Amino acid sequence: MNDVTASSEDRNLAMLTHLSGILLGFIIPLIIWLTNKDKADKAWLIEQSKEALNFQILIAILYVACSILVVILIGGLLLPVVWLVNLIFCILAGVAVNKGENYRYPFSLRLIK
Numbered sequence: 001m002n003d004v005t006a007s008s009e010d011r012n013l014a015m016l017t018h019l020s021g022i023l024l025g026f027i028i029p030l031i032i033w034l035t036n037k038d039k040a041d042k043a044w045l046i047e048q049s050k051e052a053l054n055f056q057i058l059i060a061i062l063y064v065a066c067s068i069l070v071v072i073l074i075g076g077l078l079l080p081v082v083w084l085v086n087l088i089f090c091i092l093a094g095v096a097v098n099k100g101e102n103y104r105y106p107f108s109l110r111l112i113k
Helices: 008-024 027-036 040-072 074-098
Strands: none
Touching: 008 027, 008 040, 008 074, 027 040, 040 074
């Protein structure tokens, strides 16, 4: 992944944005994106917040699907898998963006463009 010149503040905020998905879901990425989306000097941060937001929307959809599938017991097995995938990819993203690298989740819905 390409390194990008981003300020230390932007890198830290991007890291917080990705890592917040572990506990808070899409709320923090949504706030970061909405507060910075019109700032031209924050292009890298905007891109990373959209990436985190898209991934957390996917995770939320998967949690809802697992909750529905609990009725036939498969959801109970899939729920920890979804949580673990979220944990691993959020940590990988947080580490990458803290180094100033662009991070794209291997799979995501890309609803916010």
